[in-house]
Amino acid sequence: MPDSGYPWPIETTRLDNGLRVVVSEDRTAPAVAVNLWYDVGSRHEPAGQTGFAHLFEHLMFEGSVNVAKTEHMKLIQGSGGSLNATTNPDRTNYFETVPAEHLELALWLEADRMGGLVPALTQETLDNQRDVVKNERRQRYENVPYGDAWLRLLPLLYPPGHPYHHATIGSMADLNAADLATFQAFHRTYYAPDNAVLTVVGDTTATEVFALARRYFGAIPARGDIPAAPDGHTVTSTGRPAVETVTAEVPAARVYVAHRTHPFGSPGYDVATVAATVLGSGRGSRLYQRLADGERLAQPDLVGAYGVDLAHAPAPLIATATARPGVSAERLAAGVAEVVDELATVPVTSAELDRAKALLSTAWWRQMATVDGRADALGRYATQFGDPAKTADRLSGWLSVTAGQIAELAADVLTPADRVTLTYLPEETP
Numbered sequence: 001m002p003d004s005g006y007p008w009p010i011e012t013t014r015l016d017n018g019l020r021v022v023v024s025e026d027r028t029a030p031a032v033a034v035n036l037w038y039d040v041g042s043r044h045e046p047a048g049q050t051g052f053a054h055l056f057e058h059l060m061f062e063g064s065v066n067v068a069k070t071e072h073m074k075l076i077q078g079s080g081g082s083l084n085a086t087t088n089p090d091r092t093n094y095f096e097t098v099p100a101e102h103l104e105l106a107l108w109l110e111a112d113r114m115g116g117l118v119p120a121l122t123q124e125t126l127d128n129q130r131d132v133v134k135n136e137r138r139q140r141y142e143n144v145p146y147g148d149a150w151l152r153l154l155p156l157l158y159p160p161g162h163p164y165h166h167a168t169i170g171s172m173a174d175l176n177a178a179d180l181a182t183f184q185a186f187h188r189t190y191y192a193p194d195n196a197v198l199t200v201v202g203d204t205t206a207t208e209v210f211a212l213a214r215r216y217f218g219a220i221p222a223r224g225d226i227p228a229a230p231d232g233h234t235v236t237s238t239g240r241p242a243v244e245t246v247t248a249e250v251p252a253a254r255v256y257v258a259h260r261t262h263p264f265g266s267p268g269y270d271v272a273t274v275a276a277t278v279l280g281s282g283r284g285s286r287l288y289q290r291l292a293d294g295e296r297l298a299q300p301d302l303v304g305a306y307g308v309d310l311a312h313a314p315a316p317l318i319a320t321a322t323a324r325p326g327v328s329a330e331r332l333a334a335g336v337a338e339v340v341d342e343l344a345t346v347p348v349t350s351a352e353l354d355r356a357k358a359l360l361s362t363a364w365w366r367q368m369a370t371v372d373g374r375a376d377a378l379g380r381y382a383t384q385f386g387d388p389a390k391t392a393d394r395l396s397g398w399l400s401v402t403a404g405q406i407a408e409l410a411a412d413v414l415t416p417a418d419r420v421t422l423t424y425l426p427e428e429t430p
Helices: 052-059 071-078 100-120 122-140 149-157 172-177 181-191 204-217 269-279 285-294 329-345 350-368 371-386 388-399 404-413
Strands: 013-014 020-025 031-038 080-086 092-099 196-202 242-247 254-260 299-309 316-322 420-424
Touching: 013 242, 020 204, 020 269, 020 371, 031 100, 031 204, 031 371, 052 080, 052 092, 052 122, 052 172, 052 181, 071 080, 071 092, 071 100, 071 350, 092 149, 092 371, 100 181, 100 196, 100 204, 122 172, 122 181, 149 242, 149 254, 149 316, 172 404, 196 204, 196 299, 196 371, 242 329, 254 329, 269 299, 269 316, 269 329, 269 404, 285 299, 285 316, 285 329, 350 371, 350 388, 350 404, 371 388
Parallel strands: 020 196, 242 420
Antiparallel strands: 013 020, 031 092, 031 196, 080 092, 254 316, 254 420, 299 316
């Protein structure tokens, strides 16, 4: 296996207003990746404000004090760069990759929308982006077969009041009910320099980036009293499985079997990640070998397992399979459950373990091979664990997992008593 250490330099500083700045110099190509992580996601949203973090992912492209609506995108793309943003339960991030000579432009644009969005935010812009989010919900969740599975799994995995109980898309009722002042207050609360990490990777120096960060971000005042998200690390077990069956316009029966494991970044979640790879990654996985190739219960391209990298609660491991024609949902669900249960009783072989670690190593190095992938990883570990260098721990954690640890994890948390089963049934054809 390759060395799991982070082979590039990392330098950090913190501005007087609390902004953490991370720089990793790489002269391989004349490009730089800028990645800004805000420590705000759907788990931070108070009752009645679900969907706010995701809506701001859209609003941050709609103009600020010195940048007109959609101009941020035009300036980056016109400079030969690319950009995007994402939101999840734990954080929101904004990122662009540009030719190195346009680093200053990218930093100025990010600073302007951090410190200058609220004065430029209008009721018209807010209403427009609310409609965009509604369309996104319809296109991604409501009008796609099995599209609302994540919306259904979260409430089954995490009880009411838990910070992960609701998805980032949020409630349309909450978004419609909030006025402009409420959204402005949300931005002032969370989109502050002392709640953010700025990461730059590529053809630059720490000296240059630190100077530019002070120039453009240094005058933005710190928030100071950013409210902490509710604690979600404890989820009380009910001692009985949770089951939901949905009849919908889907082409075939599909089953999701989910369990709460350990928080992302913990040794237990490293074990869960390797276990999920053994269970459901590719044609050599247990689910594929048993259900698709062996018993021929599942469609070959629609069987798998994966973990969801949630950092502040027991993160889920999800196994899924879609039935072949003529296979009942009950038989498919039983088959998936049998394969999951066998992780505790049928030891993972050395060949299975080596295969899983090879797949995970390839995925890790593929991310590290790009400046934007590295910038996102460094920003993540600086935000969630306080140290960007801990990025290297992810691969080394996977490589240290043993077959015995997988069996222990399965016996401890992948139990039928704590299982969530979500089943989709196709509507009967008249």
